[in-house]
Amino acid sequence: MYFWRQIDLTSARRPVLLPNEVDILVQDGVGLYDGRFKLEGYQNGRVYLTTHRVCYVDNVQPATHSVAIELSQLNRIQFYPGLLRSSPKVSLYLLPPSSPSTPTALSSTRPISPVVAALQVQSLDREASPTISRSHSPDPNASFNWICPICSFSNSMKYADVDGHLPPCLTCGIRPAISVIEQAKEARAKASNVSHMYPVPLPADEVGFSCPRCTFVNHPSLLQCEMCGATLISKNLPPVLLDNAMNDLVIDERYPPSPTPPGVRYNDDDVDHVKISFRAGGEKIFLDKLKIVLQDRIWERKTRRKGAAGAMRDKHSRTSAQSLPKLGIHGLETQSVRERQRNVELMHSLTDLESLMRKAKEMVSLAETFAMRLSNAPGVPAEARTALLQSSEALSLSSPIVMREMAGSGDETFYAELARQLAEFLDSGVLVREGGILTLFDLYALYNRARGLSLISPKDFYKACSIFEKLRLPFRLRKFRRGVIVVQEAYYSDDAVNSMLMDWIVKASRERGISLGVTAQDVNQRFGWSVTIALEELETAEVSGKLARDSSVEGTRFYANLISTFEWNWKLEVFHER
Amino acid sequence: MSTLTSPTSSSTPSTSFPFPSIYSFPPFFTRQPNSQTWTSQLSLWSSLILAYCRYNRIWRIDLNTAIEWDLFNNRDISRSLKLETCREILDSMVKKGDAEWVSGSGSNPSKNTSAIIYWRRPEEWANIIADWIDSTGQKNAILTLYEIAEGDLSYSQDFRGIDATILRKALDVLIRRGQAQIMKSADGEEAGVKFFGSQ
Numbered sequence: 001m002y003f004w005r006q007i008d009l010t011s012a013r014r015p016v017l018l019p020n021e022v023d024i025l026v027q028d029g030v031g032l033y034d035g036r037f038k039l040e041g042y043q044n045g046r047v048y049l050t051t052h053r054v055c056y057v058d059n060v061q062p063a064t065h066s067v068a069i070e071l072s073q074l075n076r077i078q079f080y081p082g083l084l085r086s087s088p089k090v091s092l093y094l095l096p097p098s099s100p101s102t103p104t105a106l107s108s109t110r111p112i113s114p115v116v117a118a119l120q121v122q123s124l125d126r127e128a129s130p131t132i133s134r135s136h137s138p139d140p141n142a143s144f145n146w147i148c149p150i151c152s153f154s155n156s157m158k159y160a161d162v163d164g165h166l167p168p169c170l171t172c173g174i175r176p177a178i179s180v181i182e183q184a185k186e187a188r189a190k191a192s193n194v195s196h197m198y199p200v201p202l203p204a205d206e207v208g209f210s211c212p213r214c215t216f217v218n219h220p221s222l223l224q225c226e227m228c229g230a231t232l233i234s235k236n237l238p239p240v241l242l243d244n245a246m247n248d249l250v251i252d253e254r255y256p257p258s259p260t261p262p263g264v265r266y267n268d269d270d271v272d273h274v275k276i277s278f279r280a281g282g283e284k285i286f287l288d289k290l291k292i293v294l295q296d297r298i299w300e301r302k303t304r305r306k307g308a309a310g311a312m313r314d315k316h317s318r319t320s321a322q323s324l325p326k327l328g329i330h331g332l333e334t335q336s337v338r339e340r341q342r343n344v345e346l347m348h349s350l351t352d353l354e355s356l357m358r359k360a361k362e363m364v365s366l367a368e369t370f371a372m373r374l375s376n377a378p379g380v381p382a383e384a385r386t387a388l389l390q391s392s393e394a395l396s397l398s399s400p401i402v403m404r405e406m407a408g409s410g411d412e413t414f415y416a417e418l419a420r421q422l423a424e425f426l427d428s429g430v431l432v433r434e435g436g437i438l439t440l441f442d443l444y445a446l447y448n449r450a451r452g453l454s455l456i457s458p459k460d461f462y463k464a465c466s467i468f469e470k471l472r473l474p475f476r477l478r479k480f481r482r483g484v485i486v487v488q489e490a491y492y493s494d495d496a497v498n499s500m501l502m503d504w505i506v507k508a509s510r511e512r513g514i515s516l517g518v519t520a521q522d523v524n525q526r527f528g529w530s531v532t533i534a535l536e537e538l539e540t541a542e543v544s545g546k547l548a549r550d551s552s553v554e555g556t557r558f559y560a561n562l563i564s565t566f567e568w569n570w571k572l573e574v575f576h577e578r
Numbered sequence: 579m580s581t582l583t584s585p586t587s588s589s590t591p592s593t594s595f596p597f598p599s600i601y602s603f604p605p606f607f608t609r610q611p612n613s614q615t616w617t618s619q620l621s622l623w624s625s626l627i628l629a630y631c632r633y634n635r636i637w638r639i640d641l642n643t644a645i646e647w648d649l650f651n652n653r654d655i656s657r658s659l660k661l662e663t664c665r666e667i668l669d670s671m672v673k674k675g676d677a678e679w680v681s682g683s684g685s686n687p688s689k690n691t692s693a694i695i696y697w698r699r700p701e702e703w704a705n706i707i708a709d710w711i712d713s714t715g716q717k718n719a720i721l722t723l724y725e726i727a728e729g730d731l732s733y734s735q736d737f738r739g740i741d742a743t744i745l746r747k748a749l750d751v752l753i754r755r756g757q758a759q760i761m762k763s764a765d766g767e768e769a770g771v772k773f774f775g776s777q
Contacts, residue, residue: 545614548605559605564618566600570629574596
């Protein structure tokens with residue numbers, strides 16, 4: 001479980017995506033393996049492939065058993081097509097953990113097993129090797145080879161030359177792209193620095209050594225940990241012995257339910273990869289998409305872009321707060337550059353629809369900045385402000401649009417994903433704005449507007465909505481007598497809604513006198529439900545006998561039903577007979 | 579005989595009738611779609627019609643004119659009962675025996691517009707008339723139908739001005755009990771009724 005990190009989920013039990021992260025593929029019915037062993041409790045879930053991560057969300061215990069691996073940690077992948085009863089599997093071989101290339105700032109994840117992490121640090125400490133961080137200070141005179149993409153000649157190059165201008169290929173004379181050099185450099189670093197790539201994070205005073213279990217730094221003369229009583233491993237042990245001691249510990253900590261007899265040695269092959277088992281198919285598509293993602297290396301690009309965008313946003317917030325306007329020629333220059341960029345973006349986006357789709361994200365952020373500026377600027381009419389705010393809301397879903405291509409195999413996964421996104425969409429305040437109940441066609445219109453250009457068919461939409469309850473999402477469909485279908489929060493039972501309505505009507509008729517009933521419009525104003533829904537609710541109450549209607553030329557009003565309970569003994573009251 | 583028919587069905591009755599509070603409840607004038615509520619509404623309406631007719635001594639209701647009465651029109655809340663709802667109410671009263679359609683010219687029962695309202699059933703009328711004969715010592719006397727309804731002795735009686743059809747039904751009850759006999763004149767017309775004492 002060491003490689004997997006716990007992740008946060010949305011209310012609809014989808015992974016919370018990082019900034020700029022995009023969903024690519026979802027596949028249901030997968031299980032996880034760590035090395036060769038099944039991970040207990042992680043055998044029935046969905047795997048999400050995004051541009052940054054591979055996420056696993058458990059179907060049974062989504063809150064506690066949802067984990068992810070960052071793609072930047074991947075070394076290579078391997079595919080096992082499955083045989084007889086064994087399902088197809090994709091093995092993800094990972095870079096050794098805590099390697100400097102891991103962008104730990106990428107997410108707010110935490111390691112699941114700190115004990116093993118402590119062990120790793122210990123084992124690294126023992127190597128007592130020169131602690132060179134490969135990305136920060138490689139020997140400038142060392143050289144590495146890069147392969148020319150044109151003629152595949154292996155050129156040699158010194159580290160010192162990388163920052164200067166790039167030399168052309170020695171045989172064909174074509175200058176390589178910087179990315180080729182970067183990759184070659186990393187490959188070289190990986191190959192040569194295995195033994196000394198980890199900086200040692202131990203404190204300077206090395207008087208004691210830390211416990212492998214609780215990391216408490218004990219006095220060197222102790223054999224057992226002062227805090228937890230674990231057996232301490234001496235630094236001076238021969239490496240073979242130490243390896244054994246280490247592995248035993250690792251086995252103990254990591255695979256308590258494993259039926260393997262103690263003392264079996266695990267080679268490195270077992271612990272540096274994880275497997276995803278595809279029990280419901282979809283492994284081929286997953287593999288293809290994963291390869292594409294790994295080629296694109298979007299996570300690197302995006303983090304770089306994010307830096308620039310973040311700086312830009314900082315700038316915006318500063319100018320909007322009007323506290324620190326940037327001064328001087330440099331400020332003017334950057335501003336004009338930015339203005340030009342924005343103009344170009346606008347022009348590009350309007351050339352045709354396809355590019356508008358591609359530019360949608362930039363457009364949304366632009367709209368947001370406009371809205372922010374307007375909201376701060378005085379003298380802007382309120383309608384303009386809200387209109388702009390709503391339009392930028394309508395443009396953007398909180399997560400990338402669920403497409404049919406995204407679902408790995410079978411329509412069911414697609415519908416489930418669609419239902420989850422719908423739930424997120426409803427949760428984002430749409431349902432609250434509509435008073436907790438929304439007709440299906442209103443939701444269809446709202447959701448499709450939010451999707452922008454990749455519209456969804458009513459059939460798919462209805463299928464997604466009808467599995468809300470199956471997926472245990474907090475919404476449900478409700479069909480009224482006359483066939484109107486609405487979406488409402490699951491914890492609102494029909495009776496609860498009805499009694500809420502009745503309470504209000506009884507109170508209102510007491511306040512305003514008996515001669516005034518309520519109309520569907522009154523209910524619409526009071527609860528925010530649409531008039532159709534209000535009427536349906538009123539009629540539901542009427543059918544149950546709680547309301548009585550009064551139809552006149554002015555329309556239909558509803559009153560608390562006095563007719564059913566009214567008793568009149570006319571012989572006694574009018575004629576005073578017994 | 580036409581003089582026996584109550585004149586009230588053509589004129590507007592007095593409005594001093596003490597209406598119940600449900601009369602000012604607007605939904606009371608709308609036919610309720612909920613069948614349970616409608617059942618309650620029906621029985622309330624038939625009670626109201628019976629009480630109103632008895633209070634104003636109305637024997638027959640002609641729907642075409644009665645629909646304008648304040649019984650079916652509450653001007654304070656500007657609500658009125660629709661003709662077809664009114665007909666539906668009378669239909670249910672006919673079923674319960676509280677009223678009876680007077681067959682008009684057409685054979686189609688839905689075209690009936692006039693109904694006798696039995697605010698007392700014929701059996702009750704029979705008892706009342708028999709008691710009156712007893713208490714006024716008119717046993718074995720022969721009375722015309724006019725004398726019963728409009729005669730001097732019946733002046734303060736409840737059946738004063740009773741509708742001829744209702745009177746005939748009450749007399750039929752007495753005849754079946756053997757307390758009265760219809761006397762026919764020479765030309766076969768019913769001329770009078772002879773009462774015997776109750777045996």
